Amino acid sequence: MSKKWLLAMTLGAALVSGQALAEDKLRVGTEGAYAPYNYVNDEGKLAGFEIDLGNELCKRTNMTCEFIQNKWDSIIPNLLAGNYDAIMAGMSITDERKKSITFSDEYKPVDPSLYLVKKGTQLDFDKLEGKSVGVQGATIQDDFAKGKWAAKNTLKSYEKADQSLADVMAGTVDVVLADGEFVRTAVAGSNGELEVVGPQEMIGGGIGIGMRPDDTKLHEKINAALAEIKKDGTLETLTKKYFTEQK
Incomplete structure (x- = not known):
């Protein structure tokens, strides 16, 4: 086997490996200033309902979550720019937002x-x-x-x-x-x-995960995991942990 061919194979393997690593990580944009959905705790770490939910989704899709704190007013532009793969930031599903991004199924019904x-x-x-x-x-x-x-x-x-x-x-x-x-x-x-x-x-719709419109595989993967979390009661448990019961 020639050195050139060996080098080409090595580079190709490295590229494939790099893609696999990238696919194994889910970069999640969140605000960190909207308790109880997401906030910075006393230890200076991101915490809240969506952090726990995101980690549960990653566990079920065999991915590692990386949470990236981002200001609210630029959270959609930075998703579209590729700075992260998904938004979990108490974001309501609206027709206006659907013009630029796609949403998962809702994980929190509309709240007055x-x-x-x-x-x-x-x-x-x-x-x-x-x-x-x-x-x-x-x-x-x-x-x-x-x-x-x-x-x-x-x-x-x-x-x-x-x-x-x-x-x-x-x-x-x-x-x-x-x-x-x-x-x-x-x-x-x-x-x-x-x-x-x-x-x-009563404003807007339920809350979902925002993603780029062309990330169809990720969308399918997230929705499948979300359906499991709803079915086995995990979502209900997390909801009761973080949210007050409405009267």
Whole structure:
């Protein structure tokens, strides 16, 4: 066997090996600022419902999860740029987002968005003129607030949802509109200083894993594993671990 042929075979094997290694890893983009879905714990590590769920999905698909923290407003562009393979970031399935990415089956049903205020704040939701409303930018709540309140209120947009908590406590904003589980978690950790008021807003669809449209094999693999996790009760167990029971 010639040296050139041996070299070609060695290089080819290396390329195949590299592809196999790449296929064995699932790079997951997440925000790390949206408890209980995803957050940075006291040890400085990513934690939460979606971190546990992602690791369970990887175990069942024989992949290794690598979680990559990314700001919310660029989380879809960086998926499309190839900086990671999937998004698990409390992302609602919407028709607008489906124009650029594809979603797995939902792993969390649609949750009503709730209004969060400093305890004792009185608001008339039929007459919110002059009140300030806080939302996380580029979210379904942001779009909803712009459509409903922009002409009557001062809207304040935050890069991260948890940044709004300090402002509502300080009275810099009168009310925050956010995903129900985020609001309930904030209330539970506020030592009685925050509360839920007003109507529930049904916005967007359930929550799923965002992927690039051309990653059809990954999509199929993720959906198959997700179906197993739902069927054997693992998803229900994780949901009960992280989410409050709605009444």
